[in-house]
Amino acid sequence: MIYSESLEKAASIAKKTIDDLAEEKIAANPQNFTVWFDQLTGRNPELTRFIDRAREQGLEFSPDQMQKIYERFMAPENSNDNASGWSQRIGDVAAQIAKALGDVGDGTEKYGAILEKFSGNLSGTENSTDLAHMIGDILSETQSMNGQINNLQNRVSDSSEELENLRRELADTKRDAMTDKLTGLANRRCFDETLIQMTDDARESGKPLCLAICDVDHFKKFNDTHGHQVGDQVLKLMGRILVENIKGSDLPARYGGEEFVIILPETPLNGASIVADHLREKLAGRKLSRKGSEDSYGKVTMSIGVTEYLIGESMDELIKRADSLLYKAKQDGRNRICAARAHPGLQKAS
Secondary structure, rough: OOOOOOOOHHHHHHHHHHHHHHHHOOOOOHHHHHHHHHHHOOOHHHHHHHHHHHHOOOOOOOOOHHHHHHHHHHHHHHHHHHHOHHHHHHHHHHHHHHHHHHHHHHHHHHHHHHHHHHHHHHOOOOOHHHHHHHHHHHHHHHHHHHHHHHHHHHHHHHHHHHHHHHHHHHHHHHHOOOOOOOOOEEOHHHHHHHHHHHHHHHHHHOOOOEEEEEOOOOOEEEEEEEEHHHHHHHHHHHHHHHHHOOOOEEEEEEEEEEEEEEEEEOOOOOHHHHHHHHHHHHHHHOOOEOOOOOOOOEEEEEEEEEEEEOOOOOOOHHHHHHHHHHHHHHOOOOEEEEEEEOOOOOOOOO
């Protein structure tokens, strides 16, 4: 990142950065300072909008959250090995096109000068032999010029194809950065960004928005008994259940470990509850068997907490309420859903 502020302007922004970090209770380390300084300069509008929205919603700028912000806005090339060197690669292709255009430009200028010279000499030509030689020279130069133009077309075509390949690779890299590799669902980063956007939309439109948090019942015991590979099979099964049964603009994602989340825009609580219970039944009705055998590992079930976004609340409040409803479903016997607009009454552990 190149900063062009004057000494006085940079000093002013640096002081404001320190003040803001202290106010938000964010450690003033080099990484956090860089993030905040950059958003105050206004050179990164997407970063500025993200932080403004987070502050409006009361989002806590924890060390983990600041790390994610840094990786997303300040060091995208470090978030995925495949993303390194994009600027250099695209710059190389652009240089190839520029050189091709420059080369043909030089050739065109030379060709024009030759034609002008021939034009001036034509009037002084007195015999057919000289005229024949001159026409031959013009044809030769014209063929040479055509060759340069054809070469240019090939070079630009090759460069355009390379740029298209880079565009596809970049799109794949961006998709990979938002995808959980084990289940193929959206990952935590994608969920966080989408929930911020959808709560903003719900606040502006007044339309309902629901959140469901799902957790595989007794997953640790299952994992310890049958091994991590079988545990991964359970998580993949959860991913398939969600992909097969979540449609439209609803977003299923892996939240972490054996927890999954579903964002349901423009969906009231009763509708979200129906969707959640349908998913619960689908998982409970599937059998997980040993590979190449009919031996079953047993029934896999999940518990789900479902709640509706309350206009004006923070994203953390929404997630905490859904999580407490999930815990209530576990308390009540598992393999069930618990849905409410308010925090449930939870029994204290004995």
